[in-house]
Amino acid sequence: MARVRLIDVAELAGVSMKTVSNVVHDYPHVAPALRSRVQSAIDQLGYRPNLTARRLATGRTGMVALAIPEIDHPYFSELSRHIAEEATRRGYRVLIEQTLSDPTAERAVLGDREAGLVDGVIFHPVQMETLDIAKLDAGTPLVLLGEAAMPVMTDHVMIDNVQAALDATRHLLSSGRRRIAFLAVTADDITGSTSQRLLGYQQGLLEAGVRLDPALVLEATEFTAEAGVRAVTEAIVRGVEFDGVMCRDDRFAIGALKALQAAARSVPADVAVVGWDNTALASYTSPTLTSVSPDKAAIVVAAFDLLEERIAGYRGVGRHVVVGHSLVVRESAPGH
């Protein structure tokens, strides 16, 4: 069966296309009798407006692209859920663009790929830097997430990573920990998130009068739980002593828990562990994980607010919105 078009309905109902369109759009000035006649023609034919055609005519697509490195990373999948729900609430659909942290894919997000396809893009870059983005930004409304890049003209939503790391470090210090490891820095991490978290960690130690020990800043090969296990295990083998671990994300924290368990160190009695992102994983572990919790719902709302202003025509300089965070205290690093 061929698709039913507006004009088919119009012919059946004996009216013009515009009148059918008015009925479809609930335009107020349609006589009740006509309205019901048109409506029954719509029902009879099973008419569904062709959204692509509507888009071409209106110029609005009703879609936003969400470009993230990995859809199955717990943080991003939870963020995606918020995005999907907020998008539905605001009448958008979500196109997923998985970059896998690949520079080419990231560039493509901003380049030709979204031409006329979406009304806006929410993008969490990993590899692209500020200048790259500024150069490629093609005019499609864009909101950046995370800390990797912040071009002057582009809107941006983030949490205060330094402050959050400071909060977490103070929490560990306040429970009496003094030898706190940082898990972990990686060689190719240019995102800036890690260095900000490291900064907050160092700041916390300094303000408590604790000497910084480079041996406590662990190195990992990649962002996985397994790499976290290896980093902590090696530190233990090397004889590094520590009574707390501040992790840059929950998966590292899970690695830390595993490594400590394997080394027969008790958590939190011997070593306290703090994660980051407060993903569902944090409540799945035993002991459950104390974790820095970025306000994901607020991130998403702020991102959509900025995006919709851009879509509505705002052309000014980039706004940089900092949303809240908290520390969710669980078993791995209880209060003192």
Place this chain on the structure above:
Amino acid sequence: MARVRLIDVAELAGVSMKTVSNVVHDYPHVAPALRSRVQSAIDQLGYRPNLTARRLATGRTGMVALAIPEIDHPYFSELSRHIAEEATRRGYRVLIEQTLSDPTAERAVLGDREAGLVDGVIFHPVQMETLDIAKLDAGTPLVLLGEAAMPVMTDHVMIDNVQAALDATRHLLSSGRRRIAFLAVTADDITGSTSQRLLGYQQGLLEAGVRLDPALVLEATEFTAEAGVRAVTEAIVRGVEFDGVMCRDDRFAIGALKALQAAARSVPADVAVVGWDNTALASYTSPTLTSVSPDKAAIVVAAFDLLEERIAGYRGVGRHVVVGHSLVVRESAPGH
């Protein structure tokens, strides 16, 4: 700046729109000199084809919708990743449709929502039943995932749940377990997955000559780790004895591990635990989780194969493809 259109490029290059279009599409019969002249006009103007317009003209959207209950459920987020990668490989983009297991949202997926928007839909229903889907299917190519529904005319990809549950049960039996609990049935579960897994479990016990004990089929209020904790804890409190737990998904298995740990039962020494889905969670727990592993990559490939045949015009009866599964053995239920 207004968008650059095909006709703008054509005017600058002094050729027809169609010639520009031919250059854009790498149509072979364009003279090299002309081609480079057009190309430089494209570059000079920064022309990007408007995909919406192309869609309207060609009738193909290059998009598929993925309709799943929860994007942040580990199984679905891992599945989504496979979908996103396979879609990229085949030249599609993915529109995410989160149903939250809501019947209205599920109905909307098949009804008006995707009209002309996507070339096909990959849908994992939870609430909709066979007849519902058959009634609403509007002609957009559709592939169903999971066990909830299988209308005669609709393509469908699944694993052999009964066999997989049988495999898992045999594994537990072969390591000497005889009192194996099933975690869990829920009141409102109409998906059929659970009952098939339960069937395989029972079949495994019967063929080993183990008497079925209804007390071992636990009940949970919902599909969460917490509900799993409660179900297992209550069983222990009721004095139900068991030395194995066969879980319908990994999150229940995590609940089981937590409940057993709280009750000072050792895993796997006292109780062996098998999960289902083999999500990343299975390697995050301690002990790590033995888990039934549906071949997610194969599911996705099969789904796209079927979908593309439908897109290409196949109109026959539904094909029902069963893809492989395996049991990934880890610490929670080691081999004998």
Place this chain on the structure above:
DNA sequence: CTTCCAATGTACAGCGCTAGAAACTTTCCT
């Protein structure tokens, strides 16, 4: 020196819908 054909380029009619202007009706007021 025609004839034919392949290679190359152009013209233009849609794809299905929207939205503003124009046309026609009815209602209301004086």
Place this chain on the structure above:
DNA sequence: AGGAAAGTTTCTAGCGCTGTACATTGGAAG
């Protein structure tokens, strides 16, 4: 009753691109 205002419906020009039908050209073949 006359006319303006308000309400209702039609007409139609696009939105930007594609694909078909057709025009043109330069050789190769007969």
